[in-house]
Amino acid sequence: MSSTTTPDRRPGRTGAAPPPGSPAPGIVLAGLAKAFRTPQGPVHAVRGVEIAIEPGETVALLGPNGAGKSTTIEMLLGLTVPDSGTASVFGRTPNAAVDAGLIGAMLQTGALIREVKVRELVAMMAALYPAPLDVDEVLELTGLAEIAGHWTHKLSGGQTQRVRFAIALVSNPDLLILDEPTVAMDVEGRHAFWTTMRAFAARGKTIVFATHYLEEADEFADRVVLMAKGRVVADGPTTEIKAIVGLRTIKATLPGADLAALGRLPGVTGSDRRGDAVVLSCGDSDVAIRALLAAYPDARDIEISGAGLEQAFLQLTGDHHDDQTTTEVAR
Numbered sequence: 645m646s647s648t649t650t651p652d653r654r655p656g657r658t659g660a661a662p663p664p665g666s667p668a669p670g671i672v673l674a675g676l677a678k679a680f681r682t683p684q685g686p687v688h689a690v691r692g693v694e695i696a697i698e699p700g701e702t703v704a705l706l707g708p709n710g711a712g713k714s715t716t717i718e719m720l721l722g723l724t725v726p727d728s729g730t731a732s733v734f735g736r737t738p739n740a741a742v743d744a745g746l747i748g749a750m751l752q753t754g755a756l757i758r759e760v761k762v763r764e765l766v767a768m769m770a771a772l773y774p775a776p777l778d779v780d781e782v783l784e785l786t787g788l789a790e791i792a793g794h795w796t797h798k799l800s801g802g803q804t805q806r807v808r809f810a811i812a813l814v815s816n817p818d819l820l821i822l823d824e825p826t827v828a829m830d831v832e833g834r835h836a837f838w839t840t841m842r843a844f845a846a847r848g849k850t851i852v853f854a855t856h857y858l859e860e861a862d863e864f865a866d867r868v869v870l871m872a873k874g875r876v877v878a879d880g881p882t883t884e885i886k887a888i889v890g891l892r893t894i895k896a897t898l899p900g901a902d903l904a905a906l907g908r909l910p911g912v913t914g915s916d917r918r919g920d921a922v923v924l925s926c927g928d929s930d931v932a933i934r935a936l937l938a939a940y941p942d943a944r945d946i947e948i949s950g951a952g953l954e955q956a957f958l959q960l961t962g963d964h965h966d967d968q969t970t971t972e973v974a975r
């Protein structure tokens with residue numbers, strides 16, 4: 645793994661590649677579980693996570709604080725040993741995949757090596773791998789060219805994140821794992837970051853990233869895996885995730901209309917008033933708009949809009965209790 649720490653590249657630990665002729669395996673997390681002991685009792689961080697990722701996919705792991713995203717990522721990287729279940733990366737164990745230079749990671753934790761310049765650090769990391777990318781190309785790609793001569797311990801939070809990104813990229817990994825990569829970046833930094841990620845994904849690379857930024861998941865991932873309380877609660881393309889919770893709203897000017905009656909219209913799941921306007925949350929907005937116009941021909945200024953991933957996220961995770969429910973989305 646190329647991360648902010650020196651990877652373990654001891655000889656003899658490269659692990660066996662999958663047998664020739666077998667289909668290209670991606671990433672498979674099967675029944676992964678992990679609990680931590682604390683003085684207050686065990687914390688069940690991950691409880692039976694099942695995720696399969698095809699090579700070349702860009703997948704967002706999305707969930708509230710404590711959902712188990714980082715613990716899942718740590719098991720995927722071989723940094724945390726699962727209590728049960730397995731993780732496999734391109735047909736190898738995580739440790740074997742890391743040792744073979746197949747994984748680049750950008751984690752939330754881990755300080756940069758101090759007392760070196762940015763370029764020196766990226767070059768040092770590149771030297772550890774058999775087929776690294778060109779160091780100057782990586783510095784350019786990650787927006788570090790202008791500060792290549794700066795000391796690593798004198799960087800801002802956003803600059804430090806970019807150096808972490810450069811280190812993750814420089815080994816030219818097949819799988820890039822990013823745990824909340826844009827946390828300390830400003831708007832411009834985020835934009836540049838995702839532009840680079842798109843270019844990287846276009847080379848057929850597999851990308852898994854954890855994020856709190858719902859719009860990032862919506863915009864950059866092929867697929868979203870929603871986690872809550874250590875479990876996967878929904879898994880599918882962002883459009884499908886939105887569809888399963890019926891996330892469209894109809895807004896219409898309708899003075900004096902009875903909100904309860906509006907809420908009972910076919911296709912409507914909720915109703916609210918904003919001044920003279922009513923806002924209807926819809927399970928099926930096509931059915932709802934027909935019913936609305938039939939019942940209230942005076943409705944005007946009608947707007948129908950998608951509610952976005954944020955609302956899907958709240959709906960899917962907000963009422964998720966400790967049951968086994970997982971929303972499977974056709975993919």
Ligand SMILES: Nc1ncnc2c1ncn2[C@@H]1O[C@H](COP(=O)(O)OP(=O)(O)OP(=O)(O)O)[C@@H](O)[C@H]1O
Pocket residue numbers: 680681682687688689690707708709710711712713714715716
């Ligand atoms: N080393 C540890 N010891 C004890 N509890 C832990 C440890 N690591 C994680 N946890 C707990 O496990 C749960 C899942 O944590 P995790 O960091 O995986 O979630 P997360 O989804 O990544 O959250 P965040 O978005 O805040 O980073 C949390 O309740 C957390 O407090």
